[in-house]
Amino acid sequence: MSGQVPAISQQAVGRLPWGHNLLLFHTLKHADERLAYAESALEHGWSRAALAMHIEARSVERSGKAITVESQGVVYELRF
Numbered sequence: 441m442s443g444q445v446p447a448i449s450q451q452a453v454g455r456l457p458w459g460h461n462l463l464l465f466h467t468l469k470h471a472d473e474r475l476a477y478a479e480s481a482l483e484h485g486w487s488r489a490a491l492a493m494h495i496e497a498r499s500v501e502r503s504g505k506a507i508t509v510e511s512q513g514v515v516y517e518l519r520f
Contacts, residue, residue, distance in 0.1 A: 452478035452481075453475070460481060463492055477494065
């Protein structure tokens with residue numbers, strides 16, 4: 441990085457209220473799912489009840505926003 445310090449940004453789960461995080465951890469198994477719903481909750485301003493409804497309806501997965509993970513130069517698309 442030639443001496444540059446990378447910007448530090450707080451993950452989505454760190455910016456959500458504690459109740460939202462509890463809901464994410466109790467209802468979703470995979471960290472990628474939790475992060476996708478946390479980001480959507482922040483983006484759309486979902487209440488905890490709205491977040492629960494979206495998780496139950498699996499709306500993030502159905503929205504066409506696939507989660508991608510890059511590992512060793514290969515991009516994997518995760519669909520739940």
